Amino acid sequence: MQVPKASDVLAEDLRERILRGEFREGMVLPPERELVVQTQMSRTTVREALRILEVQGLVRIRTGRSGGAYVQVPGGESVASSVSLMIRGRQIRLAALLETREAIEPACARLAARYRTDADLTALEKANEAISVESGSRTDFLQANVDWHVAVAVASHNELFTGFMSALSRAIYASTDNQDFIDTEVRRLTVRAHRGITEAIRSRDAERAVRRMNRHVHAYAEAVLKVDERTAIDVPGD
Template sequence: MSSAEPTPPTPRFETLTVPKASDVLAAEVRERILSGEFGEGTALPPERQLVEQTGLSRATVREALRILEVERLVEIRPGRGGGAFVHRPGHESLAHTVRLVIRGQRIRLEALHETREAIEPACAALAARRRTERDLAELDAAHAELVGAGEDLPRFLRANIQWHNAVARAGDNELLIGFLGALSESIHASTDLARFLDLRIRQLTAHAHARITEAIRAGDAEAAHRRMSRHVCGFARAAAEVDGRELVDLPDSGD
């Protein structure tokens, strides 16, 4: 007598997650923006037409547009002539995201300086290879502003940011421009001006900027990298001597 056939196992299925309609619409528009199909400033169809074309509710369409607005992929303009307009991400979008990470994760001031020491010398080397006459003029203008700041500490630090951002722009790398912009702004915002009173630091900074600019102007990438490395490392040490904080609460940049 033959044994009975074994009972096959009952099929099982994993729990399925169905995406929200607003997420699906946002994903389609996002892809068409990032692929270049929708260029900068392109006006999306009015809300009423989007409802008709997609078959979705007005609330769903509005939610999708809001998602894209938060991601800075569209700009919502009110009033007559308003609507949703495409905004393709640039280095300013990267800078905004980096600032959010720095604030949200409460990044240590030491970590900000370490990151700057790791990447800004490379920016200086790129600047030496790629700088234009316009870039050199921006570097010279920022340096003149820094030297002319005198005892005006906020003016000095703003000019310092302008110079470092000008170096990044001269390197002509969109990722580094955005990243360095956020980093410079964060270091500036976290610097305790009441303690940053050392004239020696300001004098050394001005001298270092002049030397780095000289290397960039000469197209000497190796010297630009070396001098920038020495500068940012020295600046970090000098700043630590007058500001012993480890964790810094950055203010809201408003963007």
Template sequence: MPVDNFTVKRVVVDKVLAPKPYDLLADQLRESILLGDIAEGEVLPPERELVEQTGLTRGSVREALKQLASEGLLRTKPGRFGGNTVTLPGRDVVTNSLSQFVRGRRMSLRELNETREVLEPAMARLAAEYRSDGELSRIKAAHQELIDSAADFHRFSRANITWHRAVAHASGNELLSAVLEAISYGVAVSTTVDRYDDEATRRQVIRVHGKITEAIDDRDGDAAERLMSHHLGATHARATDAEITDVPLSEDDTNE
């Protein structure tokens, strides 16, 4: 309304949303753990002591600890001599989260195949450059299993996944390896569609896997990358663009 030729505006201020106390405590502890201020293996003070130190309720302290445990930053041992031991996230944390994302979003084979085509040739190159003798032995053993299982479609599929994981592990890059493991269900689907269930195709896979294995053995990164890229392109040309849940394959088949 006008007052002495001036217009008075009503000022509106949004509500101030204060973070919950347990979120603040979880943030503080998380940052200290990730920065290394609280070392892996160290045991946090008992809940009672954390309540005294922070001034928070016991419920808030427990909720903060529960959050960190769900993130893989704490390992909780109940009982009189138990406690909350600091842990660092393992590869399984990344793998499980990505795997749930892939399956929950019903990712198409096209998306999974595109991801593999980007990652696996690079991992084959890295494997050729950085593999240890032990890792090379595991790759060769997985390839031998492919040869031995050529007549058994599902056994062959599991051996195929094992070989790809062995190459990924030999790359020495934990993050890339975790991503590949997370989409292993897609790898299984890509190689378990009807068009792939063909003896001649399996012989071809054995042949190209053998060449990639030789390139890794020879530490020939160029050849390993080129052969893997060609192999994935040929494999994915046979796969349909269905969603991964459309294929009747048990997820357990990807975990052996």
């Protein structure tokens, strides 16, 4: 039987207390010396436990007179970071990324049509303006495309969707940055699709937003995969 390290045990205890709300966001955890007295563990063990929490994004360590371990609650960026690491670490195929986006984005569009705010619409229009610049480089086009798709997810006001879409959009950007499919016609169709979906979201027409997003992400995926060799996805046998 493997015995867990003392630092892991302490980190797990503090993590649960943070997630239960016993230590709220912005609060500072008890000082190291106090934790040493409370737990009867060494200072080295306490510091290691705090480092574990810092890596997990649950505390932010500050030094100096006002230093300490300040509690922070994981947000959408934590989801994006974890998903990005998985995508890169397991070298997820581009086809799989596009399939995932086709499954998620229509739901984002539906929620965005229901819950969007004026600030959300402003972000969407800003991205639309950027992607409409005909003289823009491929890099500018791809970044504006990412900004728009993430803005739709943000407008859904669902932090999990926002985190997933941030990671997926970045990965798809990286995978398509050197592709030849981004021609004048693809740009024109993308601009048209984005504006149509934005208008449906503005009008709070959820069903129209879903239909248009479905067509858009599917057409974009087909355009990408026509010039990409990674079209096959390994599927385990029955």
